[in-house]
Amino acid sequence: MSEDLKKAAALAALELVRPGMRLGLGTGSTARHFVDGLGAKVAAGLEVICVATSEATQAQAESLSIPMSTLDETPELDLTIDGADEIDSALRLIKGGGAALLREKVVAAASKRMIVIADTGKQVETLGRFPLPIEVVPFGLEATRRAVAAAIASSGASGELKLRKRTDGATLLTDGGHYILDAHLGRIELPDVLALALNQVPGVVEHGLFLGLANAAFLAGSDGVRVLGDPAGERR
Numbered sequence: 001m002s003e004d005l006k007k008a009a010a011l012a013a014l015e016l017v018r019p020g021m022r023l024g025l026g027t028g029s030t031a032r033h034f035v036d037g038l039g040a041k042v043a044a045g046l047e048v049i050c051v052a053t054s055e056a057t058q059a060q061a062e063s064l065s066i067p068m069s070t071l072d073e074t075p076e077l078d079l080t081i082d083g084a085d086e087i088d089s090a091l092r093l094i095k096g097g098g099a100a101l102l103r104e105k106v107v108a109a110a111s112k113r114m115i116v117i118a119d120t121g122k123q124v125e126t127l128g129r130f131p132l133p134i135e136v137v138p139f140g141l142e143a144t145r146r147a148v149a150a151a152i153a154s155s156g157a158s159g160e161l162k163l164r165k166r167t168d169g170a171t172l173l174t175d176g177g178h179y180i181l182d183a184h185l186g187r188i189e190l191p192d193v194l195a196l197a198l199n200q201v202p203g204v205v206e207h208g209l210f211l212g213l214a215n216a217a218f219l220a221g222s223d224g225v226r227v228l229g230d231p232a233g234e235r236r
């Protein structure tokens with residue numbers, strides 16, 4: 001996805017921001033454009049308070065002097081803007097390509113609204129082409145890997161589980177100090193069933209299926225930004 005499309009989606013979402021809002025700031029190359037745009041608005045006098053979904057976004061926001069908080073100080077947010085790795089027509093997502101899924105899900109769940117920003121290439125008919133990130137604790141990795149494989153099989157899916165590595169070959173550690181198993185499933189026919197099965201595995205901290213969390217998506221393509229869902233609708 002070109003930087004222009006990422007930026008177009010991010011700027012469309014920026015229009016939803018109102019003075020006084022409590023915002024969740026997503027992670028990744030698309031969310032980065034949103035944070036840049038927000039920084040410009042803050043510099044121009046916009047007052048908001050934000051919670052970041054990763055150390056990387058926290059650092060970016062601080063560098064732009066965006067007022068930051070935590071979910072301990074600000075446990076309820078008005079709006080979270082975040083990218084996604086895949087999105088289907090029911091606004092179900094795969095997230096975690098940047099390893100931030102755990103904090104992203106906690107922040108999204110604490111928000112009245114979650115808006116996804118992406119290019120149209122992220123939209124799929126069936127989730128699963130993008131490997132599903134599953135965050136696990138390092139303790140008991142092999143036992144957890146086997147239990148995860150069994151959970152995946154029980155949902156009717158199948159595919160290889162790969163422990164995520166950094167570019168230097170070391171095992172990747174998330175901001176929370178956990179590992180990520182990437183599940184190469186190809187197709188996830190029953191995301192709800194798989195999510196439930198993964199949630200029951202001891203050792204699994206979180207997975208990248210975001211179900212019932214996104215209210216809308218701004219999808220940028222060569223012909224402009226298309227809106228999926230209702231950006232004004234609240235989950236609760």
Ligand SMILES: O=C[C@H](O)[C@H](O)[C@H](O)COP(=O)(O)O
Pocket residue numbers: 026027028029030031082083084085094095096097098099100101104
């Ligand atoms: O862990 C990372 C996040 O879920 C990202 O929001 C997701 O990977 C999309 O990132 P990008 O905008 O760079 O494609």
